[in-house]
Amino acid sequence: xxxxxxxxxxxxxxxxRVDFNVPMDEHLxxxxxxxxxxxxxxxxxxxxxxxxxxxxxxxxRPKGKRVEAFSLAPVAVYLQGLLGREVRLASDCIGxxxxxxxxxxxxxxxxxxxxxxxxxxxxDNEPGFAEKLARLADIYVNDAFAASHRAHASVVGVADCxxxxxxxxxxxxxxxxxHKSMDEPIRPLAALVGGAKVSSKLxxxxxxxxxxxxxxxxxxxANTFLKSMGVDVGASKIEEDLLQTAKELLEAAxxxxxxxxxxxxxxxxxxxxxxxxxxxxxxxxxxxxxxxLDIGPATVLYFQEALADARTIVWNGPMGxxxxxxxxxxxxxxxxxxxxxxxLSIIGGGDSNAAVKKSGEEKNISYMSTGGGAFLELMEGxxxxxxxxxx
Numbered sequence: 001x002x003x004x005x006x007x008x009x010x011x012x013x014x015x016x017r018v019d020f021n022v023p024m025d026e027h028l029x030x031x032x033x034x035x036x037x038x039x040x041x042x043x044x045x046x047x048x049x050x051x052x053x054x055x056x057x058x059x060x061r062p063k064g065k066r067v068e069a070f071s072l073a074p075v076a077v078y079l080q081g082l083l084g085r086e087v088r089l090a091s092d093c094i095g096x097x098x099x100x101x102x103x104x105x106x107x108x109x110x111x112x113x114x115x116x117x118x119x120x121x122x123x124d125n126e127p128g129f130a131e132k133l134a135r136l137a138d139i140y141v142n143d144a145f146a147a148s149h150r151a152h153a154s155v156v157g158v159a160d161c162x163x164x165x166x167x168x169x170x171x172x173x174x175x176x177x178x179h180k181s182m183d184e185p186i187r188p189l190a191a192l193v194g195g196a197k198v199s200s201k202l203x204x205x206x207x208x209x210x211x212x213x214x215x216x217x218x219x220x221x222a223n224t225f226l227k228s229m230g231v232d233v234g235a236s237k238i239e240e241d242l243l244q245t246a247k248e249l250l251e252a253a254x255x256x257x258x259x260x261x262x263x264x265x266x267x268x269x270x271x272x273x274x275x276x277x278x279x280x281x282x283x284x285x286x287x288x289x290x291x292x293l294d295i296g297p298a299t300v301l302y303f304q305e306a307l308a309d310a311r312t313i314v315w316n317g318p319m320g321x322x323x324x325x326x327x328x329x330x331x332x333x334x335x336x337x338x339x340x341x342x343x344l345s346i347i348g349g350g351d352s353n354a355a356v357k358k359s360g361e362e363k364n365i366s367y368m369s370t371g372g373g374a375f376l377e378l379m380e381g382x383x384x385x386x387x388x389x390x391x
Contacts, residue, residue, distance in 0.1 A: 143168025
């Protein structure tokens with residue numbers, strides 16, 4: 001896979017797939033610019049090397065229709081402020097008018113195409129749409145790791161139509177950190193996995209049994225594993241149809257010599273609400289009508305011991321319903337533990353990243369991945385379509 005530094009960019013039209021699908025408030029103000037800022041190294045490198053920069057991205061899910069609330073106009077204004085140079089917003093992402101605009105570009109110019117998903121052909125990976133995008137480019141660069149697990153036209157189709165193609169710096173960094181953490185880790189390698197559902201992470205859990213030394217499971221998904229062992233977890237969320245699968249996974253881990261760590265105690269509540277009645281209970285003593293909503297203090301210590309001598313830590317998914325302060329302490333403790341570790345630490349997933357930001361420990365994590373779904377697919381051992389398309 002080629003990277004930006006392998007290409008000659010001067011006076012070339014460089015089409016860069018970025019992920020500018022940023023959150024905005026009701027006044028269309030960008031509330032979190034991390035997806036824009038992580039693309040800046042690639043953007044600035046192309047401009048410094050006198051490329052003609054054409055950026056393309058999706059925004060939201062307009063389902064193939066032009067919806068003004070999903071226009072990239074606010075992003076163009078915001079990016080212009082960051083770069084200190086004009087960013088022209090195209091009226092569309094394909095068509096004669098867009099091609100005419102690109103034809104007027106000079107080295108160092110920046111054009112942002114309008115939302116790719118205003119056309120359903122984008123998500124359908126329709127060849128004709130990909131060819132129209134490719135007409136704008138001499139070089140194609142994918143720097144949208146968070147979208148690289150989707151076989152869409154701007155991620156896969158256009159790469160087949162452009163001879164010169166490469167990974168941007170963000171995509172390159174994401175793949176390098178994943179390689180360091182899962183393919184050639186410094187051991188012991190510990191995986192910390194949480195979140196609500198076993199079903200959403202089953203493939204990742206199964207694949208990790210062949211890679212990790214320790215598997216630490218928290219969040220609501222831990223309830224299914226405990227129930228598979230015959231533990232009554234009260235009214236806690238479980239996936240009944242995956243009890244046998246969970247049991248088999250625990251047996252496979254034992255067979256492979258992978259130590260699995262499950263919660264020893266919980267912060268339980270009589271209901272899921274900020275003003276709920278809350279108490280600490282052991283994993284065997286969750287009241288019948290109560291729910292386990294966070295790991296308890298004994299589990300925090302247990303998990304901290306499991307991570308104490310780890311040299312590589314991969315984390316995906318919170319330990320509880322951290323959005324509510326009453327159920328955030330376990331996740332916050334894990335954030336501080338991972339941040340204080342001497343291990344290479346990789347965090348992936350929107351909820352995990354949000355938890356780390358809430359804890360204030362963001363700067364003490366080795367790398368925070370920008371893509372939840374893409375990160376999870378890598379953990380499952382899959383090849384990302386957007387990476388494969390680069391050759």
